[in-house]
Amino acid sequence: MTPLDLARSDDAVDAWLAEHRGELIELAQDLVRIPTESTPPTGGELAGQRFVAAALERLGAVVDMFTPDEVPELREHPAYHPMINGVARNFTDRPDVVGRFVGTGGGRSTILSTHMDTVPGGDPSLWHEGTPFGGEVRDGRLYGRGSYDTKCALASHLLAVQCLQEIGVPLRGDVMIESVVDEEYGGSHGVLAARLRGYNADIAINSEPTHLVVCPAHRGGREAYLRIAGTPGMAFEGQQPSDAVVALARCIVALKNFNDERNATAAAPLYEHDPLLPWYFNQIGGGGDTYGEAIGPPAETYLHFWAEVHEGTTAEEFDRQLVERVRRELNAHDDSRGQEPVLEPTIRFLPGSSMPLDHPALATLQDAFATVPGRDFTVRGAPFACDAYAFNLHSTTPAVILGPGGGGAHAPDEYVLVEDLHDLARICARFISRWCA
Numbered sequence: 001m002t003p004l005d006l007a008r009s010d011d012a013v014d015a016w017l018a019e020h021r022g023e024l025i026e027l028a029q030d031l032v033r034i035p036t037e038s039t040p041p042t043g044g045e046l047a048g049q050r051f052v053a054a055a056l057e058r059l060g061a062v063v064d065m066f067t068p069d070e071v072p073e074l075r076e077h078p079a080y081h082p083m084i085n086g087v088a089r090n091f092t093d094r095p096d097v098v099g100r101f102v103g104t105g106g107g108r109s110t111i112l113s114t115h116m117d118t119v120p121g122g123d124p125s126l127w128h129e130g131t132p133f134g135g136e137v138r139d140g141r142l143y144g145r146g147s148y149d150t151k152c153a154l155a156s157h158l159l160a161v162q163c164l165q166e167i168g169v170p171l172r173g174d175v176m177i178e179s180v181v182d183e184e185y186g187g188s189h190g191v192l193a194a195r196l197r198g199y200n201a202d203i204a205i206n207s208e209p210t211h212l213v214v215c216p217a218h219r220g221g222r223e224a225y226l227r228i229a230g231t232p233g234m235a236f237e238g239q240q241p242s243d244a245v246v247a248l249a250r251c252i253v254a255l256k257n258f259n260d261e262r263n264a265t266a267a268a269p270l271y272e273h274d275p276l277l278p279w280y281f282n283q284i285g286g287g288g289d290t291y292g293e294a295i296g297p298p299a300e301t302y303l304h305f306w307a308e309v310h311e312g313t314t315a316e317e318f319d320r321q322l323v324e325r326v327r328r329e330l331n332a333h334d335d336s337r338g339q340e341p342v343l344e345p346t347i348r349f350l351p352g353s354s355m356p357l358d359h360p361a362l363a364t365l366q367d368a369f370a371t372v373p374g375r376d377f378t379v380r381g382a383p384f385a386c387d388a389y390a391f392n393l394h395s396t397t398p399a400v401i402l403g404p405g406g407g408g409a410h411a412p413d414e415y416v417l418v419e420d421l422h423d424l425a426r427i428c429a430r431f432i433s434r435w436c437a
Contacts, residue, residue: 006434010371012167013429020159021422025142027055028155028421029135032144036151038117038184042090045116045181052097052116052154052179059162061099061177067091068182068193079192079394081348084185094181096190098199100174101161107172107436109201110361111397112157112428115183115190115387118146119410126412141406141415148406148416153207154179156404156421160428173436176201183387186223186347191387195395203361203435204399205428206388211405212375212420212427214365215382217270217354218401219277220389221308222318225344226251226326232299241297244286247336248301252281254329258322259307268310270354270381278383280306304346308385311352319343353389354381355398361435362400368430375423402427 017024036048049065056063068074068091075082082089097116103109121132122145130136130143137143142152157177164171176199180190208218228251230244259279267275286301287293309318326341362379369377382388382401391399404420407413 009167009169009433010430013163013426013433016163016167017159017422017425017429020163024155024159024421024425025137025418027158028142028147028152028416029137031151031155032135032142032147033133035121035133036116036118036146037120038182039120040084040089040185041087042092043094043117043181046093046095048116048151049095049097049179049181055158056097056099056177059099059101059158059165061101064098064197065095066193066197067095068189071193071196073196074189074193077192077196077394079188079390085346089182089187089189091182091189096178096180096194098176098178098194100176103171103173103175103436105172108203109174109176110432110435111176111178111199111201111204113178113180113191113204113206113399114150114154114157115181116151116179117181117184118149118151119184121145122412129413130415137418140418142418143413143415145414148209148404148414149409150208150403152416152421153403153424156424157207157428160425160432163425163429164432169433171432171436174201175432175436180387186350188348188350188387188390191390192394195390195397200395200397202397203359204391204397205431206386206391206399206401207403207424208382208384208386208401209403209406209409210382210401212402212423213378213380214362215380215401216357216359216362217311218352218382218386218388219308219310219384220313220350220352221306221385222315222345222349223306223347225302225304225346226255227300227302227342227344228339229300230297230339232297234296242339243297243335244299244301245297247330247339248284248286248303250329250333250336251326251341252303254326255279255305255322258325268381270379271383273380274383277308277310282306309352311354313352315349350385351389351393352385353392355392355400359398364435365400365402365427365431367434368427371430372423372426375427
């Protein structure tokens with residue numbers, strides 16, 4: 001299209017989306033109100049995916065609905081990791097949905113990708129501004145589990161395509177909207193299955209929550225237990241048993257120092273705004289949790305953690321450095337020398353990844369942002385792990401991460417900013433009208 005045609009198209013997009021703003025909000029609410037919780041080793045995405053498939057069919061897409069188990073190449077793929085905390089994942093009634101809008105031919109293609117699964121809604125009594133599956137809108141925020149991470153972005157994708165259809169923007173390239181399963185708890189099998197099923201494009205927009213910052217790179221992460229054994233029971237002969245509790249305390253100190261050492265290096269490119277790698281201690285235990293079990297030092301203690309890593313860090317490198325650092329701390333003390341830390345990953349190692357920074361889709365996105373008032377085109381690395389690596393490392397489709405703002409991911413009172421959903425639809429419609437024309 002000529003610059004004049006693009007300007008007219010952008011004006012028409014804005015007018016149409018302003019008129020249909022209520023439909024965008026209602027669609028986002030409908031998605032939140034359908035529980036699609038991931039409850040490892042299974043999940044409850046089916047009702048939500050049926051809703052999405054019906055919405056895509058109404059828009060005229062060629063719709064494919066399939067479970068990861070229906071993609072035979074998946075089990076042979078090097079990134080296949082069926083276990084979660086020692087239990088095999090179950091993909092029964094957990095389908096991906098892909099809707100293809102076929103272009104007239106000769107244009108570039110795009111995929112708009114989100115994940116349908118969410119973490120559990122949690123105790124409703126801990127929610128104060130909304131309810132887990134209520135979809136309440138208050139002060140510009142839409143509340144509910146998955147609103148921010150990341151179901152409501154799907155509403156923006158659907159409205160963007162519907163908008164272009166109804167205002168008559170011609171597209172030569174194909175547009176695909178996909179809703180995948182098994183993203184939470186380090187799954188990635190849904191997004192990987194869609195790639196192996198043959199759904200690839202010249203670019204993918206993976207709508208994880210970025211507050212409308214354009215992220216061509218993201219971090220990875222490791223989730224695991226660290227276990228330490230000791231001598232259980234009470235000693236009556238004067239000997240000094242190895243104490244797993246004291247050893248675990250030293251493990252925590254070692255891991256804190258290990259992460260400080262990692263963060264003492266220069267910030268990775270695109271992360272100068274947020275240079276520090278997070279480390280979360282999620283659980284700690286050993287010896288039981290009732291008074292009747294408190295009869296002496298336990299046979300084992302453990303802690304559970306999540307640690308983020310830079311792109312390029314391998315699982316083998318991270319695990320080796322971690323264990324060596326903990327072992328060095330334990331061996332520095334007479335009463336814990338020789339106690340051996342055992343690292344037990346609970347989910348797959350999630351690698352960081354990036355797309356080429358000179359990819360023309362980034363320039364097209366910049367042009368799309370230029371005509372959305374109040375939205376600056378900002379490029380940064382996403383400070384979290386996500387499914388984008390399945391695109392960048394295991395397919396021919398590079399992925400840029402772009403999604404709405406909000407808060408409370410994986411927590412009570414999760415919300416998404418309604419204005420960000422509206423502007424995400426505006427940006428996606430502008431991008432498609434330029435990229436796929």
